Amino acid sequence: MASEIKVEVIHKETIKPFYPTPDHLRSLSLSVFDQYQPEVYIPLLLFYPNNNNSDNSQVKNSDHRSLFAERSILLKKSLSEALTRFYPFAGEFKYNVSINCNDHGAAFLEAQVNCPVSKILKNPDFEILKQLLPTDCMSTQAETGYLVLVQANLFECGGLAIGISIYHKAADAFTATTFIKCWAALAFGSASSTTDHHVLLPEEFGVAASLAPSLDSFDSPGAPVTFSTEKLTTRRFVFDASKISALKFKAASATVPNPTRVEVVSAVIWKSLIQASRSKFGFMKPSTWCAMLNLRKRSGQAVTENIPGNFVWFAAALTTEEQSEVELESLVGKLRKGIAEYKEKHPNGVGGEEVFQTIKAFASLFLRGDLEIYTCSSWCRFPLYETNFGWGKPTWVTSQPFNDLFFLTDTRDGDGIELSLSLKEDVMTIFESSEDLLTYASLNPTVI
Structure with a gap:
């Protein structure tokens, strides 16, 4: 399918903030939580099919282009307003020290796709999805020249996909979704100017x-913070609500009688990864599951509840060489225990020096091969499916996983979970045939 579908960028421009950033806000120092993030872009794709018309005649195609032009103008205008509020996103990164908030702007690309959006949604292909994003997630800011890039993709049916790439050192998932929510609200018209009461106060940054x-x-x-250079294979799995309910029943124990959706899905993924590793190496290596935590409500300080930027750390759960440790009940217990230990150890947050020493220690273990490290970022419960720019809510929201990090996102109904992950080819071959995984998840099912 990839060879049949062509994505052609037909226009690119720079969108500046609607109002210039005041001089006293021109330099934003990074926090240690910004610093330890890898030099990657957070990728997000939102699909909006054209529900009004499925006719692909030449006349209708002309109408589609006209409508796309109108929507593109609206997206650019509202993006400009959103950049006034999130002013560091229009700046330039100074390596791991600060962001120069100089109103450099965000990139906005327009592209056309030579197929209906239904062709993508019926059989999602990550090689095609990559082309709908404005930059590779492994790019650096020095390569792209921007902290935020947007690509509006017009399909021949009139459908639209918005690809958004946000530099990770400027934002975590919470901040990225807050920015997108603000941008969509401005486009939809629920916020009319950059001076109303919805303004995100600059000093919060x-x-x-x-x-x-x-x-x-x-x-x-x-x-x-390093990544493997080996060739990776990317896959998408979907756990629907009924399978998650069955997983919860199977994984429940006296220790954790009511496991969450994310806990049971994480446990079955972790178990399948452990089995794949054991099959590859011939023995069971110790492994750790690192679940990213939003610290905004875990710091014990009211001032942190909505701060932008990066404010995440992780809770770690560890297995050793005992077979009993890889049963679902045990893994869920370890995941829950990891959260409890974080709360006990860090009631008032994590210190900067500890962040550095922990990252350094994990990197050393990973490079030596002493430990399998799996990192999971859950976007579940973020209101991405509420993102309405003025033409309805998205039919599908997805991301593009990168090395050593797995993404969990809600399905459209809010009850299921989608997993996107990239693994080395030989490991993926074993992982994707896991009986435990395939009992509860479907491999790349249709979106429509």
Whole structure:
């Protein structure tokens, strides 16, 4: 299918903030939570089929292009307004020290796709999905020239896909979704100007850096966050609501009688990865599951509840060499215990030096091969399916996984979970045939 579908970028421009950033906000110091993030882009794709018309005649195609032009103008205008509120997103990154908030702007690309959107949704192909994004998620800001890039993709049926790439050192999932929600609200018309009461106060951007200042240890290229250069294979699995209910029943125990959706899905993924690793190496290596935590309501400080930027850490759960440790009940218990240990150890948040030493230690273990490290970022419960720019809510929201990080997102009904992950080819071959996984998840089912 990939060879049949062509995505052609037909226009690119830079969108500046609607109002210039005040001089006293021109430099934003990074926090240690910004610093330790890898140099990658958070990728997100939102699909909006044209529900009004399925006619692909030449006349209708002309109408589609006209409608796309109108929507593109609306997206650019509202993006400009959103950049006034999220002013660092229009700046330039100064390596692991600060963001120069100079109103450089965000990139906005327009592309046309030579097929109806239904062709993508019937059989999602990650190689095609990559082309709908404005940049590769493994790009650096120096390569792209922007912290935020947007690509509006017009399908021949009139459907639209919006690809958004946000530099991870400027935003975590919470901040990215907050920005997208603001942008969509501005486009929809629920916020009419950049001076109303919905304005995100500029000084909020400095809170994380004041609580956890940057460290000199992270200031130079070559910080201890590295990725494998081996060829990876990407897959998508969907756990529907009924299978998750069955998983909850199977994984429940006296220790965790009511496991959550994310806990049971994480446990079955972890178990399948452990089995794949054991099959590859011939023995069971110790492994750790790192679940990313939004610290905004875990710091014990009201001032952090809605701060933008990066404010995430992780809770770690560990298995050793005992076979009994890889049963679902045991793994769910370990995941729950990891959260409890984080709360006990860090009632008032995580210190900067501890962040650096932990990252350094994990990187050392990973490079030596002593430990399998799996990192999971859950976007579940973020209101991405509420993103209405003025022409309805998205039919599908998805992401593009990158090395060593797995994404969990809600299905459209809010009850199921989608998994996107990339693994080395030989590991993926074993993982995707896991009986435990396939009992509860479907491999790349149709979206429509």
